[in-house]
Amino acid sequence: MTDTATTLRNVRPWGGAPADVTLSAGRIDAIVPHDPRAQQHLLVVDGRGRLLVPSFSDVHVHLDSTRLGLPFRPHTAEGGIWNMVMDDREHWRDAGMSVADRAAHTLGLMVARGTTRVRSYAQIDVDCKLEKFEGVLHAKQVHADRCDVTVMAFPQAGLLREGGTVPLFEEALRSGAQVMGGIDPCQLDRDPVRHLDIVFGLAEKHQVPVDIHLHEPGELGVFSVDLILERTRALGMQGRVTISHGYPLGGVSEPTTRRLIEDFAELDISMATVAPSVDTALPLVDLTEAGVRVGLGEDGQRDYWSPYGNADMLDRTWQLAFTNKYRRAELLEHCLAVATWGGATVLDPAVPRLTSIEDRPGLAVGDPAELLIVEGESVAAAVMDRSFDRTVIHDGHVVANALELIDGE
Template sequence: MTDVLLRGGLPWGLGAPADILVRDGLIHQVGAGVDAPGARSVDVSGQLVLPGLVEAHCHLDKTLYGGPWVPHSAGDTLAGRIGNDLARRAELGVPSAARVRALLERMSAAGTTHVRTHTDIDPLVGLRGVEAVREAAAGCPVDVRQVAFPQHGVLTDPGTAELLEEALKSGVEAVGGLDPAGVDRDPVRHLDLVFGLAERYGAHLDLHLHDGGSLGGWELELIIERTKALG
């Protein structure tokens, strides 16, 4: 890969103009008057140079990017939106590795370098979403990390817990959880299950909690207790 030398930019947080040498797609050197024979020089004088952007929450496996326009058809509630996703998944051709790749390329062009994506896991889709995202991310300049995400519940959707474990065995980096009370109706069992999987496979844990009020507060206490217990 050709070295690229960005001349005279304003790197974020540095406070003064500097040259930035990029080698093999990574920042190699930052400073004044960088000497890089053979590098392609680009004058960025006076322009702000930012580190790569991080997309910490998206659902690449469900993207419709690059396809025909699809009007909104879900209801106003969380349950309605989740149910609509499930009902229309096959009709809309989700997941699609080609659309995931197209979106990743667009994100990369806009400066995104890291993505955490929450990939649906359930008995109907199995691990097809995981495989589609993995295929699309292969060779892509964006670093993609997946969360095995039980969008339709764990306890209320038999077979999902086993699929979450299969996803982690296959190399997925994190396991997710969703509204232990509002969706699964059993916060203790839900949290014990996903925390147990995270501990067993050394995975990250990414919980989505929409339950509000005193119920949500109690669930936060349960999450804190388990987090402290696992160090």
């Protein structure tokens, strides 16, 4: 792709007044009031009065397990993480399409719907070894000109239950894994100190951030979080630790909830939510106002773990608003800010975090040209309507339009 300047004509940044926005060298170069008589640049995208917002950042997706593009499959797994792991092991090789092809197909669908920044999990264990990890790396390469993908080495089956697991993570981190994952230190591996020592030890050795799946309930989850806080502080890993899910953490006492939010803010520990239908999640508004980085993700995509997921982060933004019982326009807009810029702050701690529900960042001169043009009377209406009339821009170039990928220039 060339660095020729591109002008987005007649767009409404965050639903404001019509503007003409010039992109150059992967950044927003200029924003001026829309002038129908202005001389057009060589490359012009007609916004047609649509909204301009930052593109989506999916900070929690399992490209390694997706079944999008394959026939619908009834869910067969029993409850509980280990039962799910075993069900996945029994079936994933019989999908009819390789992990690499499935991951690339789903990532393409995500880009076409407006996602240009991704953190994907890649399961590593003694069963699949590095096959799923390599499949996600393949998808990243296929769409390298359309989106930025960070790949996590993820111990979906734990680190301690099966011999020979940890050396596989060493190999993955030497082979391009950019994040070290962890999961339910108490419930799954049943040795939280050793589990977290391995996770943080490998992260420190390979100088990568940490992202820990946490489904553990109530006070047990708080116990695991306190061990994570302890290691974050001791190793100076502020801004490099994410807790994913964590949805039972708001179901404890109010003083404990407040203390957790304050600790997350102090240590710059971010949270990744998938908008679960629960009443025990830490309150989104309180997290934002405390300065905690929060991003949104789609989790699995119609895989062996769940029949949900459709590669559309605008749908998941609607779900975030719905599960939080939001109705006011500013809260619906805040959900979009979390799904776009909020996720970008999780992926890159150098990106300024959201600090209030009124923040609408990402569209100033100098900001990255990671953008989405979408139909909508207002931003709140766009979240509700979820129009397919979308134009997706990555690194200053149009990469998808009307849910179809664009090749080349």
